[in-house]
Amino acid sequence: MLSISWPTLLVWISPHVLLGVLAVILCKRRLYRECPYFFAFVLYEIAEFILLFVLRSVPSVTGEQYAYAYYATLLLSIVLCFGVIDEVSRDLFREFQFLKVAARRSLQCVTGLLLVIGVLLAVYAPGDNSVRWIAGVSVVNRGAAMVQCGLLLSLLLFSRFLGLSWRRRAFGITLGLGILTSVDLAIRAVRTEFNSDLWVSYLNLLATGTYLVCVSIWIGYLLAPEAKPEVIAVVPDDDEVETWNREFQHLLRQ
Amino acid sequence: MIVAWTLVAVSFFALAILAYVAIRSRTRRVDLEKSAQAFRSLDIAAFRNLVDADEESFLRNNLPPTKFREIKRQRAWAALLYAWEAGGAATALARIGQAAQQSSDPKIAASGAELAENAFRLRLQTVGAGLHLLTEILVPDLQRRSLPPVVDQYERAADTLFRLGRFSSGAPQLAGSKRA
Numbered sequence: 001m002l003s004i005s006w007p008t009l010l011v012w013i014s015p016h017v018l019l020g021v022l023a024v025i026l027c028k029r030r031l032y033r034e035c036p037y038f039f040a041f042v043l044y045e046i047a048e049f050i051l052l053f054v055l056r057s058v059p060s061v062t063g064e065q066y067a068y069a070y071y072a073t074l075l076l077s078i079v080l081c082f083g084v085i086d087e088v089s090r091d092l093f094r095e096f097q098f099l100k101v102a103a104r105r106s107l108q109c110v111t112g113l114l115l116v117i118g119v120l121l122a123v124y125a126p127g128d129n130s131v132r133w134i135a136g137v138s139v140v141n142r143g144a145a146m147v148q149c150g151l152l153l154s155l156l157l158f159s160r161f162l163g164l165s166w167r168r169r170a171f172g173i174t175l176g177l178g179i180l181t182s183v184d185l186a187i188r189a190v191r192t193e194f195n196s197d198l199w200v201s202y203l204n205l206l207a208t209g210t211y212l213v214c215v216s217i218w219i220g221y222l223l224a225p226e227a228k229p230e231v232i233a234v235v236p237d238d239d240e241v242e243t244w245n246r247e248f249q250h251l252l253r254q
Numbered sequence: 255m256i257v258a259w260t261l262v263a264v265s266f267f268a269l270a271i272l273a274y275v276a277i278r279s280r281t282r283r284v285d286l287e288k289s290a291q292a293f294r295s296l297d298i299a300a301f302r303n304l305v306d307a308d309e310e311s312f313l314r315n316n317l318p319p320t321k322f323r324e325i326k327r328q329r330a331w332a333a334l335l336y337a338w339e340a341g342g343a344a345t346a347l348a349r350i351g352q353a354a355q356q357s358s359d360p361k362i363a364a365s366g367a368e369l370a371e372n373a374f375r376l377r378l379q380t381v382g383a384g385l386h387l388l389t390e391i392l393v394p395d396l397q398r399r400s401l402p403p404v405v406d407q408y409e410r411a412a413d414t415l416f417r418l419g420r421f422s423s424g425a426p427q428l429a430g431s432k433r434a
Contacts, residue, residue, distance in 0.1 A: 095355070098371055102378060121257065146261070149268050156275045162377050163345035165352050166279070175276055182268035189261035 008205070015211040016049040022215060025222050031169070035091075037083035038173055044080055048073045071137040078144045084177060085151050091170040092159055099164070107154065114150040118143030142188040145181050152178040172221020176214040183210040293343045296336070304333040323394040330390040337387060341380035347373035 023042050026032050032039035055061045055069050089107060093099045121143055152174055159166060166174070187203050194203075303309060310329075314322055351373055354366025390396060 095367070096371055096374060099374055102374075121261075142261075146264075149265065153268055153271055156271070160275060160278075161345070162374050163348035163352075164374075165349070171279060175272060178272045179269065182265040182272065185268075186262045186265035189258040189265075193255055193258045 008201075011205060011208045011212070013053075015208060015215050016046055018212065018215040018219060019046050019049075022219050022222070025219065029222070031222065035084075035087055035169070035173065037080065037087040041077075041080040041084050044077065048077065067134060071134060074137065074141060078141065078148075081144075081148055081177065081181070084173065085148060085155075088170045088174045088177075089151075089155055091167060092155060092164060099162070103158065106158065107151065110151060110154045111147065114147040115143075118146055121146065138188065138192075142185065142192075145185040145188060149178065149181040149185050152181065168221055168224065172218055172224075175221070176217040179217070180210060180214045183207070288346075292339075292346050296339055296343055301333060301336040301340070304329050304336065326394040327391050330387045330394070334384055334387040334391070337380045337383045341377055341384070344373045344377040344380060348377065 019042055023039070023046065026035070026039050026042065051073065052066070052070060055066050089103070093103050121139070155174060156178070158164075184207065187207050191200070191203055310326070313325055317325065348370045351366045351368070351370025354362050355370065357363045357366065
């Protein structure tokens with residue numbers, strides 16, 4: 001297998017070391033009960049890294065075998081990522097039964113629309129990998145990145161539109177995952193056009209750098225203390241509110 | 255090539271939205287007084303007049319068709335602005351409701367939950383009403399259907415806000431949001 005330089009190795013390893021820290025935080029604070037998919041995602045990413053690192057270090061493993069392992073593990077990672085998105089959306093709407101139904105329907109519509117765009121992308125921009133199945137997985141991955149990015153943005157915009165409050169943890173997970181998927185989408189798109197060694201090494205550096213930032217965001221949001229309860233000093237005046245109420249009653253009796 | 259750069263542009267746009275939401279979530283605070291003021295500033299009577307089916311029927315019967323279409327467009331546009339503002343007020347009410355939900359007083363917390371749920375409904379209703387009114391602006395000859403659900407939701411939200419205010423009258427402060 002190819003040897004890699006120390007700086008590249010450091011950039012490759014450091015986000016996964018931080019993922020280990022994240023896993024420890026999730027265990028210590030027993031957060032795996034509240035976000036099991038995210039916990040599984042973190043553990044899976046660590047296991048995936050170890051497997052790929054070992055494969056890369058073993059001299060007898062060929063580049064093609066490594067590529068098989070890389071793309072196979074990538075597919076499960078995509079599935080887990082969808083699980084995490086489902087988890088944060090459940091957390092967001094947990095307190096409001098009405099919203100659970102309405103939001104689920106809206107998100108299903110958004111997912112359907114994004115899937116159609118993803119399929120169209122697969123048809124019209126299939127990429128240029130020489131190995132057929134790798135090209136297939138790349139297209140699936142690019143489409144999945146687009147759907148995931150779209151879903152996370154929809155969740156953020158929908159909550160903002162309704163004035164819905166996020167729990168700090170869920171917001172941090174969504175933010176990190178949103179950055180990860182949107183940068184991933186750009187990288188996958190650029191890679192189809194620029195696949196020289198120089199470009200690939202730059203894009204790999206960008207991908208791992210982004211991963212490092214996102215893991216840091218997750219750790220930051222999990223470790224940050226809960227925001228101080230906001231003191232609301234002014235309560236709506238009874239008289240004014242009652243006047244409004246009378247106005248409504250009068251209006252509806254007409 | 256175009257598709258690739260389009261996707262890059264989409265991802266940059268997504269990153270910009272994420273940055274905006276992240277920054278806003280750190281700076282946003284529930285301003286109860288401002289939110290209640292926004293709620294109070296809406297003139298429900300004027301809105302009701304604008305979407306009244308009888309009023310429309312009267313105008314249809316007494317105005318020439320061209321004039322009727324012009325007036326109807328103006329009325330629908332005004333009602334659309336009301337729906338837009340009501341949507342903003344609903345978002346503010348939802349924030350008040352969720353802040354009240356954090357209260358240690360179970361009555362305030364329950365009223366807060368009810369207020370938030372009604373406000374969410376109102377917010378979604380305003381979207382439907384907005385689309386309906388846009389259709390009326392584009393096709394003024396369509397027979398108007400009245401929009402009672404929006405008015406009803408607004409009244410329910412107002413009623414809950416009234417009760418919330420009544421429950422809070424003994425306590426000087428409400429517990430605030432604990433969220434991001």
